[in-house]
Amino acid sequence: MRGSTYATVRARVTAGLAGEVLEIGSGSGLNLPHYPPGVRRVRTVEPSAVGRKLAASRAAASSAAVEYLGPDAQALPLGDATVDHVVSTWTMCTIPDVSRALAEIRRVLRPGGRLHFVEHGLSPEAKVANRQDRFTPLQRRMAGGCRLNRPIDRLVISAGLDLTRLDNYYLAGPRPWVYTFEGVAAKPAKPAEPPGPGRPL
Numbered sequence: 001m002r003g004s005t006y007a008t009v010r011a012r013v014t015a016g017l018a019g020e021v022l023e024i025g026s027g028s029g030l031n032l033p034h035y036p037p038g039v040r041r042v043r044t045v046e047p048s049a050v051g052r053k054l055a056a057s058r059a060a061a062s063s064a065a066v067e068y069l070g071p072d073a074q075a076l077p078l079g080d081a082t083v084d085h086v087v088s089t090w091t092m093c094t095i096p097d098v099s100r101a102l103a104e105i106r107r108v109l110r111p112g113g114r115l116h117f118v119e120h121g122l123s124p125e126a127k128v129a130n131r132q133d134r135f136t137p138l139q140r141r142m143a144g145g146c147r148l149n150r151p152i153d154r155l156v157i158s159a160g161l162d163l164t165r166l167d168n169y170y171l172a173g174p175r176p177w178v179y180t181f182e183g184v185a186a187k188p189a190k191p192a193e194p195p196g197p198g199r200p201l
Contacts, residue, residue, distance in 0.1 A: 005171065009182065010034050010089060013116050019084035021064075022108065024073040024101065025091025029055030032062045039064045043083070047071035073101040078108045085109075088117040092155070093146045102159035109187040115161060116184050121152040123179035124168075131176045152181040161185035 011034045018038030023031060026044035028051050035042060042064050046052050052068060059066035069077055074097050086105045095101045105115055123129050132148040139146050153166055166183035 006030075007034075009118055009171075013089060013118050013182065014087060017085050017087070017116065020082070021085045021087060022069075022076070022078070022083045022105075023087040024105070025088060025094070026055060027051045029058035029066075031087060031089055032058040032064075032066065035062065035064055037063055041065045041067060043067045043069050043078070045069050045071065045073050045076065074104060076104045076108055080107055081110045081113075083108050083110065084113050086113070086115045088115065088119065090119060092117070092119045092152060093121065093148070093150060094144050096145065098150065098155055099159065102155060102161070106159050106161055106187055111187055112189040114164070114184050114186045115156070117152070117156070118180060118182040119150075119152045120148070120171075120177060120179060121150045121181055122148075123175065125175075128175045128179065132179075135176055148176055153183075156183075156185045161187060 007030075010031050014031055014034040015036065017036055018040075020041050020043070021035070021039050022043045022045070024045045026032075026042075026046045027048070032042065032055070042062065044055075044066065046055070046068070073091075073095055086109060088105075092098050092101070109115070122132060129149065136148045139148055153163065157163060163183060163185045166181065169180050169182075171178040171180055
């Protein structure tokens with residue numbers, strides 16, 4: 001996920017961030033140079049020791065304080081409503097229980113906080129989607145559990161986050177691997193009110 005095309009996408013995904021940011025699947029730190037000056041601290045989650053080692057120089061050069069939290073986005077060691085934004089770039093494909101990870105993201109976001117993401121996933125084109133289904137078992141074995149056929153938008157919505165922006169497109173490359181979901185989803189500012197007397201169901 002290197003090169004100018006990916007750098008442009010990373011810059012877009014991190015634009016407008018400020019305050020306390022959690023990045024899941026931070027890898028070798030390729031997002032760190034793109035964080036705006038308003039970001040005070042970046043907490044990272046990354047299971048790969050090699051990725052963390054490669055990220056060290058980028059973390060040292062970052063204008064924000066960078067703190068490694070641990071390896072597992074499915075069990076975040078943070079209190080409720082403690083971060084302003086979460087960033088995920090090409091990460092949700094490999095998380096074993098991505099619904100659990102998204103529930104954790106919703107939990108740690110402050111009300112009104114946002115998840116900024118870019119992910120590859122399930123294409124709406126039947127021919128491409130069928131190939132994704134066929135190739136996913138091999139992809140999982142060869143690429144650290146990566147799944148080609150996750151419906152990223154539906155997963156984000158099912159976690160109780162509100163999609164405020166979503167762009168879908170193919171990056172350059174074989175179509176089963178490059179159908180892209182790029183967007184922003186917000187944690188509701190306050191919980192929905194339950195129906196009461198005189199309130200429509």
